[in-house]
Structures are given as C-alpha cells and as structure tokens.
Amino acid sequence: MLVYIYDGSFPGLLTAIYESYYRREKPEEILAQDQWQHTLFAQEVVIKTDEKKADKVYQAIKDKISGFAARNAYCVFLAEVPGAEMLIYNYLSRGWKLGAKLDFHLADEAVLQVHTVAKKVRQEAHRMLGLVRFRLLKHELYYAQIEPDHNILQMISPHFARRMADQNWIIHDVKRGLAAVYNQVEWVLTPLERPKTISLDETGLFYESLWQKYFSSIAIKSRKNLRLQRSFLPKRYWKHLVEMDESRSRFAESSVLSPQSPVKTYK
Amino acid sequence: MELLEKLEILANAAKYDVSCSSSGSTRKNKAGGLGNSYASGICHSWSEDGRCISLLKILLTNYCIYNCAYCVNRSSNDIPRAYFTPDEVAKLTVNFYRRNYIEGLFLSSAVITSPNHTMELLTETVRKLRNIHNFNGYIHLKAIPGADLELIKEAGSLVDRMSVNIELPSASGLKLLAPQKKQDLIIRPMDYIKLQIYEHKEERKISRKVSHFVPAGQTTQLIVGATPDTDLNILQLSEKIYKNYELKRVYYSAYVPVSEHPKLPQISQPPLLREHRLYQADWLLRFYGFRAEELLNESQPNFDLELDPKTNWALRNLHLFPVEINRADYETLLRVPGIGVKSAQRIIRARQVRAVTFDNLKKFGVVMKRAQFFITCRGKYGGQISLENKLLRQYLIAKPKPIQHSSPYEQLSLFNESVPSIPSEVMLSNLTGEL
Incomplete structure (x- = not known):
C-alpha cells in the first residue's frame, strides 16, 4: 500500500499530486503528517512541500481544467473532512482526462463527491456571513468567536474587511486556534489561543440586551415553528449567538488578547 | 420612555x-x-x-x-x-x-x-x-x-x-x-x-x-x-x-x-x-x-x-406527459413535478456529456416521489404505476408511512423487566407438563 504523507498545507497537497504524476504512481492514500500512524504494510513516501511544484499544479488545473475546478479543489481542502485529499486527487485525475468539461460530468462519482463537499463548505461560509456576532471590547475592538465545521475563516474575512472597513475587528475560530485580525487597512490570518477571559465594553452590553429584546419581540406567537427555526439555524451554531439562551454568561471579565506574529498578510 | x-x-x-x-x-x-x-x-x-x-x-x-x-x-x-x-x-x-x-x-x-x-x-x-x-x-x-x-x-x-x-x-x-x-x-x-x-x-x-x-x-x-x-x-x-x-x-x-x-x-x-x-x-x-x-x-x-400547484397542474394536463429527460428542453423540464430550477439546470448540463439515468436524477436533487410518474429516461418509464392509473393522485398525496411502534411482537431482551406476556396458567402448564 502506497501512502503519501504531506505537511497538511494546500501547497503540500499539490506537491503530492505533482510527485504522483511524474513518478507515474497512484497513492492509495494521501495523509497529513499529524493524521498518519505507522503501520506495518504501508510503503510511506514523505512529500516535501515545494512551492514551485505546487504553483505548477495549480496553474495546470486552471489552464487544463478550469478556474472553477481549482476553486472546488480548494474548498474541499478547507472542508477538513477525512479522505478529502483522495477526493481531490480523484477529481483532478478525472479532470486531466476530461478537461474543461469536467464539471459537466455530474453523474461521475469523483465529480459528484467533490461538488457535494464543496457545496457544504460554501454553504457554511455563506451562513457564517450572517452568524458572526461581534462583541465590543475595551479599546474599541470588535471581537467574534466562531466554531464552524469547516475551515472557512479565510473565505469570510474579505467580506468583513469590505463591510466593517472603519472598525478594528477579530474573528476567532476557537476550534482551530486561528484568527483573522483587521486593523482598518488589511487583515491577517494568525494563530490565536482561546482567551480565558475577555473585557467587554459597558455600552456594548446595552446593545446586546436591546438585540435580545428585539429578537424575542419579532417572532409571531401564533406562527411558532421551532422545527423550522432549527432547520435553518442548527443548534450547534447557537453557542455564539447573543440572542440565544445558550450564549449567555459565557464570558467573564478582564483579560488581554495577544495575537502572535501573523503568518499571512492579505491586502 | x-x-x-x-x-x-x-x-x-x-x-x-x-x-x-x-x-x-x-x-x-x-x-x-x-x-x-x-x-x-x-x-x-x-x-x-x-x-x-x-x-x-x-x-x-x-x-x-x-x-x-x-x-x-x-x-x-x-x-x-x-x-x-x-x-x-x-x-x-x-x-x-x-x-x-x-x-x-x-x-x-x-x-x-x-x-x-x-x-x-x-x-x-x-x-x-x-x-x-x-x-x-x-x-x-x-x-x-x-x-x-x-x-x-x-x-x-x-x-x-x-x-x-x-x-x-x-x-x-x-x-x-x-x-x-x-x-x-x-x-x-x-x-x-x-x-x-x-x-x-x-x-x-x-x-x-x-x-x-x-x-x-x-x-x-x-x-x-x-x-x-x-x-x-x-x-x-x-x-x-x-x-x-x-x-x-x-x-x-x-x-x-x-x-x-x-x-x-x-x-x-x-x-x-x-x-x-x-x-x-x-x-x-x-x-x-x-x-x-x-x-x-x-x-x-x-x-x-393536499397537492402543490405544479403537481395539480400536471394531473390536469396528463396528455403532456411523460417527457423524455434526455431530450426535453429546459422549459418543459421545469414543468415536471419534482424538478426545480437547480435540478433542471443540472440535467441540461449533465446530458451534454452523457445520457442521464434514473439513478443520476436522484443525485441531481430531483424529487423522484413526484417526478417518476411524469418522465422517461432513455425511453424507459420508471413510475410505480402508469400515468393512466386512477390511483395516481393517491400515490402522489401519500405520505411515507411512519414506523409502526404498536407492533404485537417485541424484541426479546435479557434485561427487560417485562416478561413475555404469556398467561400464567399456560406458563404453569408448560412447566409441569400438564397440557
């Protein structure tokens, strides 16, 4: 059994695809380092990430298949579901053969699976545009915590940089220890630990109570339909929504957030 | 205030x-x-x-x-x-x-x-x-x-x-x-x-x-x-x-x-x-x-x-059906009950590279419960009953049967409190062998 092991980054995965092509071999699995456990019968190949090779593959996807296919592959990568690497691998393998018409083959299992997963990721990213809840901290900083199923932080950040252009904000994916930090000029992606406590601004709490009041007043009692509500807004998201009971009293007072050095800068 | x-x-x-x-x-x-x-x-x-x-x-x-x-x-x-x-x-x-x-x-x-x-x-x-x-x-x-x-x-x-x-x-x-x-x-x-x-x-x-x-x-x-x-x-x-x-x-x-x-x-x-x-x-x-x-x-x-407006319309216009999925134009596909804008677009796309089958349709998001009676795939009709059948309306309205809980039989369990309900005299006679 041939197993490719890469560093867990998207360029790493693309390098693996490059190597597979030029070595003329098909791995049975492609796994990130931290997911890999040694087994007796596997033949391991450690892939060293090479930006040049990765760029070549990415460009080839765009030229030989389509930009849409490249975006699909990236979405599936962000899904962080088990086996995502092989889904992408199989999808692109079909793509090298079928070319630009790849995404017309909706009945093809490899294409269908990638479409299904990519759709889930895009749906969650869109949903999160509405569900991010900023809380006003001291020093005019708007801070939001999210725990999305998929790693969609970098998909949603440009939207908030355009929209909340005149305020400082942090969107913190506490599940992955990752934060998008914006300073009214540019946003960066940086690792950030879950803060033990945060210090809220006093006036901010007033608007939170106004929002809770609004939320409970706007429902029409004689049309009450909790099942419908849950189907649009699954309960796993309620934890970070200030209007839901689940979110009350999660934060205590006073502490400082200290972002570490940024890993990537986006303008 | x-x-x-x-x-x-x-x-x-x-x-x-x-x-x-x-x-x-x-x-x-x-x-x-x-x-x-x-x-x-x-x-x-x-x-x-x-x-x-x-x-x-x-x-x-x-x-x-x-x-x-x-x-x-x-x-x-x-x-x-x-x-x-x-x-x-x-x-x-x-x-x-x-x-x-x-x-x-x-x-x-x-x-x-x-x-x-x-x-x-x-x-x-x-x-x-x-x-x-x-x-x-x-x-x-x-x-x-x-x-x-x-x-x-x-x-x-x-x-x-x-x-x-x-x-x-x-x-x-x-x-x-x-x-x-x-x-x-x-x-x-x-x-x-x-x-x-x-x-x-x-x-x-x-x-x-x-x-x-x-x-x-x-x-x-x-x-x-x-x-x-x-x-x-x-x-x-x-x-x-x-x-x-x-x-x-x-x-x-x-x-x-x-x-x-x-x-x-x-x-x-x-x-x-x-x-x-x-x-x-x-x-x-x-x-x-x-x-x-x-x-x-x-x-x-x-x-x-009981029925949505499109299905209702289709029942009154049975002479227009069934339509062939692989040949019908977009406007016709849209009029089939169970096919929506998204699934119609998918059908149009997919059939450019390969003929579409019944199996594919389900994956494209077509509601087969309704669509099956009104379509053919590569000339085959896949409905449970034919279009002319008088029960068609009933089939379309029928909701999936809920799982029956009031079954007279029950799964035996070692740790169940309730002993199978066999009358006591029968049990006794079973034990003693007196029938």
Whole structure:
C-alpha cells in the first residue's frame, strides 16, 4: 500500500499530486503528517512541500481544467473532512482526462463527491456571513468567536474587511486556534489561543440586551415553528449567538488578547 | 420612555410585515464608511416562528390616524404606543450593524398626523443614516400612500428598496376593512416609483453621476384570508402587478387574527398552508414560466391543499406527459413535478456529456416521489404505476408511512423487566407438563 504523507498545507497537497504524476504512481492514500500512524504494510513516501511544484499544479488545473475546478479543489481542502485529499486527487485525475468539461460530468462519482463537499463548505461560509456576532471590547475592538465545521475563516474575512472597513475587528475560530485580525487597512490570518477571559465594553452590553429584546419581540406567537427555526439555524451554531439562551454568561471579565506574529498578510 | 421598551413595542408592531429579504442591491462601501450590500442577501438569524431575520424591522411609530380592521395598530385598538426619533433609529441601526446582527434597516411606520409628515420623518431618518453616519448597508423603506411624490423621490434616491403595501387583494375588501384607504391611492406611488427607476436607469447610461434609484426594486404585500377573495383573484392580481409595475416580489401574509371585528372572519389559526400554496404558485409565475390561468380557473378557483400547484397542474394536463429527460428542453423540464430550477439546470448540463439515468436524477436533487410518474429516461418509464392509473393522485398525496411502534411482537431482551406476556396458567402448564 502506497501512502503519501504531506505537511497538511494546500501547497503540500499539490506537491503530492505533482510527485504522483511524474513518478507515474497512484497513492492509495494521501495523509497529513499529524493524521498518519505507522503501520506495518504501508510503503510511506514523505512529500516535501515545494512551492514551485505546487504553483505548477495549480496553474495546470486552471489552464487544463478550469478556474472553477481549482476553486472546488480548494474548498474541499478547507472542508477538513477525512479522505478529502483522495477526493481531490480523484477529481483532478478525472479532470486531466476530461478537461474543461469536467464539471459537466455530474453523474461521475469523483465529480459528484467533490461538488457535494464543496457545496457544504460554501454553504457554511455563506451562513457564517450572517452568524458572526461581534462583541465590543475595551479599546474599541470588535471581537467574534466562531466554531464552524469547516475551515472557512479565510473565505469570510474579505467580506468583513469590505463591510466593517472603519472598525478594528477579530474573528476567532476557537476550534482551530486561528484568527483573522483587521486593523482598518488589511487583515491577517494568525494563530490565536482561546482567551480565558475577555473585557467587554459597558455600552456594548446595552446593545446586546436591546438585540435580545428585539429578537424575542419579532417572532409571531401564533406562527411558532421551532422545527423550522432549527432547520435553518442548527443548534450547534447557537453557542455564539447573543440572542440565544445558550450564549449567555459565557464570558467573564478582564483579560488581554495577544495575537502572535501573523503568518499571512492579505491586502 | 426607555429605549428598550420602545424597541419592544415598535418591533412588535412591525412583525406582521412579511418582507425580510436584503437582496438585489450591490451598493458598495465608501471610503471611511460602514457597510455595503450583498447581492444575494444574507440572513442573520431565525426567530421562533422560523422566519429569517435579515433587517432590523421596526416602525418609526405605531400611533396611527387610520382604523383598518385587520391591523394591530388601528387607532381604536388599546395597545401601548411609542415613537422613535430619527436619531434613535439611526443609532440603533448602526450599532446593530457593527455587531453583524443585521444586514440593514427595514423602516416602516403607522401614519402619524398626515401621510406627508410621516414620509418626511422616514426620509429624515434615512438621510441621517446615509449622510451623517456614512452608512452604506441595505435600507428598505415603506412609501406612505398619499404622501407627496417629491418626498418619495428623495427617499428613493437614498434607499435600496421601497414598498407600498396593497394590503388586501381587492378594492371591495379594502372598502370593507380599511375604508380610509383607496386602491388607486396605493397604486399611484407604485407607478411613480416604477417610472423613476426606469428614468434613473436610462440617465445612468449617459452619466454615472446620476444617483441610483431604488436599485433593489420595489415589493408589496397583501393579506390572505381576511377577505373572501379566492386564490385565483390573488394570483391574477400578482401576475398583473409583476407585469405592469415590474415588482421584484409580492409577499403574502396569512391573516393572523389580531382583533375581533364583526367584518372579519372568525379563525383560530392563520391559514398558513394556503399562504404556502400561494408562494409556491408565485414562484411558478416568476421562475417557471406559468401563467395564473393555467394554475387555477373559474371552476377551481382555490388551490388544492393536499397537492402543490405544479403537481395539480400536471394531473390536469396528463396528455403532456411523460417527457423524455434526455431530450426535453429546459422549459418543459421545469414543468415536471419534482424538478426545480437547480435540478433542471443540472440535467441540461449533465446530458451534454452523457445520457442521464434514473439513478443520476436522484443525485441531481430531483424529487423522484413526484417526478417518476411524469418522465422517461432513455425511453424507459420508471413510475410505480402508469400515468393512466386512477390511483395516481393517491400515490402522489401519500405520505411515507411512519414506523409502526404498536407492533404485537417485541424484541426479546435479557434485561427487560417485562416478561413475555404469556398467561400464567399456560406458563404453569408448560412447566409441569400438564397440557
């Protein structure tokens, strides 16, 4: 059994695809380092990430298949579901053969699976545009915590940089220890630990109570339909929504957030 | 009065306005400004009735000079009243927006003092938001019937969407329940907004400096079930409005019994299913190429509550079916029950590279429960029963059987408290061997 092991980054995965092509071999699995456990019968190949090779593959996807296919592959990568690497691998393998018409083959299992997963990721990213809840901290900083199923932080950040252009904000994916930090000029992606406590601004709490009041007043009692509500807004998201009971009293007072050095800068 | 209390009263008063969408506009943020709009709209939360919350939906005031029987805010109703100042609304909007609670503002109002005075207050609020707070998020503003058209024009150049409520589906209903409102008074601002949208669009072709006018278009709303109007009346009215006034949406609101009035019907529950059928039909008008008289006619003026409008139409037009999935054009596919816009597009795409099979259809999102009777795939018919069968209707209505729990048999378990219920004398005889 041939197993490719890469560093867990998207360029790493693309390098693996490059190597597979030029070595003329098909791995049975492609796994990130931290997911890999040694087994007796596997033949391991450690892939060293090479930006040049990765760029070549990415460009080839765009030229030989389509930009849409490249975006699909990236979405599936962000899904962080088990086996995502092989889904992408199989999808692109079909793509090298079928070319630009790849995404017309909706009945093809490899294409269908990638479409299904990519759709889930895009749906969650869109949903999160509405569900991010900023809380006003001291020093005019708007801070939001999210725990999305998929790693969609970098998909949603440009939207908030355009929209909340005149305020400082942090969107913190506490599940992955990752934060998008914006300073009214540019946003960066940086690792950030879950803060033990945060210090809220006093006036901010007033608007939170106004929002809770609004939320409970706007429902029409004689049309009450909790099942419908849950189907649009699954309960796993309620934890970070200030209007839901689940979110009350999660934060205590006073502490400082200290972002570490940024890993990537986006303008 | 406290802001909290005001918000409660005026949100309560506004909740019967159905519209919540924040779509259709592509307003961009300005340098140093706050907010932009998102073409497809964004929902920010869902309230307990399952309706989405996208905009901060409030009335400027619920003091009203009118006394419409169907409305909570009618002047004779004994409810707490309040009013916001334009500044309060602007501040509230901006602060909710900064926390990403909302996509923008949906501002409406009861009519205080006069239509002109009310419209002036509404416009002032919007002006403050745009000019002082540099707010570029979505704004949906109600146009007050009877207000000067110049006022409506100014408001229109500031907001993204405007709406005038038609309220009731017929002039006779209006006369009965809202004698102070006249249908032509409602139509006038609608017509005016349509013309202005058109004019601004033409002028913008020449110069980009001309401001947008209601870029997300206008909508309206009418109440279903408060008057004896049939679904056919309502649907024909919608069709006319879509055609003549180029509205983006007509919203239907099931009448919620908010008051007891001799002229109002006595109902305990709002007619939600009827409202749902109207929405389904509305979609058929706008996206599926149906006409109102295809869906309903004088002999059947109301929708079947058991079957959706499209399936119903198909049952009355069996001679058009079955259609071949691999050959039918897009318009024909759209008319098959169980096939929607998305799945029709997928079929068209997929069959360019390979013939589509029944198995594929399910994966494309086609509802096979309904579609199977009306289609063939590569010449094969896959329905459980043929189209001519008299039971077809029954098959389409049937709900999936719930799992039976009251089975006379039960799974044996070592640790069950209950011993299989065999009469004790039988057990005894089993033990002793005496039969």
